[in-house]
Amino acid sequence: MKIIENAKALWNLFKDYRSMNDDDLADFYQSKCDYYQNYVAISLVVGAFVSITYIFSDYLLNGTYLPTLIPRFSILVALALFLVLINFVRDSKLITFLDFALAHCIVLATMWAIYHLEIKVHASEGFIIMNVVFLTVGFVSRPRYTFLSSVIFILEILITNTFNHYPNLDIILALQIPVGLAVVCSHILLTLYYLDHYRVRQKLELAMVTDPLTQVYNRHLLEKIVTKNALIDAQEPIAIAMLDIDYFKQVNDEHGHYTGDLTLLYIGKKLSTETHGDDYVIRFGGEEFIIIFKNCDVNNACARMEQFRRDIEAATDTPVPFTVSVGVSKYTGDFAKTIQNVDSALYKAKNTGRNKVVVV
Structure with a gap:
């Protein structure tokens, strides 16, 4: 009834x-x-x-x-x-x-x-x-x-x-x-x-604000947490990392887009698991992810991303073997400038052999 x-x-x-x-x-x-x-x-x-x-x-x-x-x-x-x-x-x-x-x-x-x-x-x-x-x-x-x-x-x-x-x-x-x-x-x-x-x-x-594939945040979240080019309620120290899957196009070409999707889903879940509850994991585009570490200085963020990089390299449960490159930078209060710094660090990591963490 x-x-x-x-x-x-x-x-x-x-x-x-x-x-x-x-x-x-x-x-x-x-x-x-x-x-x-x-x-x-x-x-x-x-x-x-x-x-x-x-x-x-x-x-x-x-x-x-x-x-x-x-x-x-x-x-x-x-x-x-x-x-x-x-x-x-x-x-x-x-x-x-x-x-x-x-x-x-x-x-x-x-x-x-x-x-x-x-x-x-x-x-x-x-x-x-x-x-x-x-x-x-x-x-x-x-x-x-x-x-x-x-x-x-x-x-x-x-x-x-x-x-x-x-x-x-x-x-x-x-x-x-x-x-x-x-x-x-x-x-x-x-x-x-x-x-x-x-x-x-x-x-x-x-x-x-959720990416349907990886189940982490998408870029729309930035519209909510960034105002006037600054993070809302930012309490330093804050560090920001940008992560990119190495040779991801090759993964898609050799193993198919379904396997590529599984790889993205895997890394999204692993990032969510290995970051803290107040951190933000954002799929920035394609195979790139941004991680905003709250109450974390740049050295600690670098150490955490280095451990994450090693875990990915040694993992046996991935859809296919792959590695990641990471750029890390301190949040300066200027969000756009910090993203530029992180992007530069990631570019350096990818152009000096990949599978590494670079700090700017």
């Missing part, structure tokens, strides 16, 4: 969610916030202006606009502040705070207007409508923040009751508590379903 299948899918998503560490969760909620924030911000702006139009219902209850005129239009002050601050904020937690703050300002402006109404019995309907605002903001927030917001909303009702004296407070609370819980449950489901979207997007992003 479809219901059972959906329940199983949700359970698997929940287990996936529970397995995420703090860094993963932070990235997940930042992604969720980035995805929905435009919708939430526009909805809040519209909601703020719509809340002003309740001045017409105030007129029907009071027979005049004047008593609730200032309370209703006071939301424009909070809205202006929101529109200014939201342009300078990128962190999902701060964005969520600003969203909820504006939502609660709409609530407080409404409660201020209710104070000036002669008939307050319709406050219960207004408070139920307010949950639509919190439902909207919850698109960018963590479920626990939505729960906290619902608790704050109930406290706001209880506090303002001391001077608004809602004639049907028991009905207001009887309606608000289950509706608040429904909003929280809705956001738990939304979070889990967005996790499914998030995982699909991660796979697509990984596929875009």
Whole structure:
């Protein structure tokens, strides 16, 4: 049955969610916030202006606009502040705070207007409508923040009751508590379903920067990790190596392109195995690979590539026997210049006998 299948899918998503560490969760909620924030911000702006139009219902209850005129239009002050601050904020937690703050300002402006109404019995309907605002903001927030917001909303009702004296407070609370819980449950489901979207997007992003044959990164990764000709988050020492399979054209000519592909796959797997988790292995083009060694000086990088070269030369599990030439250079802070240095070192290795490591 479809219901059972959906329940199983949700359970698997929940287990996936529970397995995420703090860094993963932070990235997940930042992604969720980035995805929905435009919708939430526009909805809040519209909601703020719509809340002003309740001045017409105030007129029907009071027979005049004047008593609730200032309370209703006071939301424009909070809205202006929101529109200014939201342009300078990128962190999902701060964005969520600003969203909820504006939502609660709409609530407080409404409660201020209710104070000036002669008939307050319709406050219960207004408070139920307010949950639509919190439902909207919850698109960018963590479920626990939505729960906290619902608790704050109930406290706001209880506090303002001391001077608004809602004639049907028991009905207001009887309606608000289950509706608040429904909003929280809705956001738990939304979070889990967005996790499914998030995982699909991660796979697509990984596929875009992954070479399908060798399963190492492709050149598109450089667009992500190099900005303004410098590595992002570069913490020296960093060394860069460029590796080339010797006489690879001869491998293709004598043994066929399938064997050549197997050779590329072999070296891709071996590079991935023998580098560290924070290193980058990139298929730069054809039979050339770039290795970016993080927290590694040029001497250490040279030693590691020399060991790798020897391992390849002595390997007995390769599709065909082959050797590699390697150029190594220190990362100078200028990525293009460093690549030129590495390419020059590789050129020297290939033109002085191949099957060696050269440092520039």
